[in-house]
Amino acid sequence: QVQLAETGGGTVQTGGSLTLSCIISGYTYGGTCIGWFRQVPRNSREGLAMLYTGSTYTTYSNNVKGRFNISQDNAKNTVYLRMDRLEPEDTAVYYCAAARPPNTYCIGSSPQRVHFAYWGQGAQVTVSS
Numbered sequence: 001q002v003q004l005a006e007t008g009g010g011t012v013q014t015g016g017s018l019t020l021s022c023i024i025s026g027y028t029y030g031g032t033c034i035g036w037f038r039q040v041p042r043n044s045r046e047g048l049a050m051l052y053t054g055s056t057y058t059t060y061s062n063n064v065k066g067r068f069n070i071s072q073d074n075a076k077n078t079v080y081l082r083m084d085r086l087e088p089e090d091t092a093v094y095y096c097a098a099a100r101p102p103n104t105y106c107i108g109s110s111p112q113r114v115h116f117a118y119w120g121q122g123a124q125v126t127v128s129s
Contacts, residue, residue, distance in 0.1 A: 002026045002118040004096050009123030016086050020123055022079045022096030027118075031055065033099035034079045035111030036070060038092035038125075045095070047111030049081060061110035086127045093122040 008020040022034065035050035049070040051058045058070050069082045079096060099105070100117035107115050 002098060004098060004118055004120035006094060006096055006120040006123035009094065009125050011126040011128060012086055014087060014127055014129050016127075017082065017084045018086065018125060019083070020081045020094055020096075020125070022081075022120060024077045024079065024098065027098060030104075032104040033106035033111075033115070034072070035097050035099075035106075035116055036081045037095045037097060037111060037113065038090075039095070039122075040092045045113050047113065050106050050111040051079065052106050053079070057106060059106065059109055083125070086125075088127045088129045090125065091127050092125060094125050095122045096120045
């Protein structure tokens with residue numbers, strides 16, 4: 001059973017940085033696309049960044065390009081999202097997700113919810129002004 005778990009959420013001041021971790025277990029499909037999303041109440045889930053595990057491929061939405069960085073540690077089955085220069089508008093619940101088999105490649109220039117089947121429980125990030 002595929003499971004993802006986000007850690008590292010919390011409260012940070014405007015201009016600060018935070019790194020989220022996504023620990024992945026039970027995935028048996030080899031390389032796969034892992035995406036980061038965020039959601040605020042009454043809004044749809046917004047795709048932020050994604051990568052294909054075991055490769056150098058990464059891509060970002062225009063909203064976070066240059067401020068957020070996605071990376072991986074394959075030995076730890078973990079994907080990270082480092083967030084710099086955080087703003088109050090970045091306050092949200094952040095989710096990581098794994099692609100929907102059998103097509104586990106990253107599709108599009110930023111992650112789209114429809115392409116992801118497995119989700120973590122979410123991590124709250126609050127940016128105080």
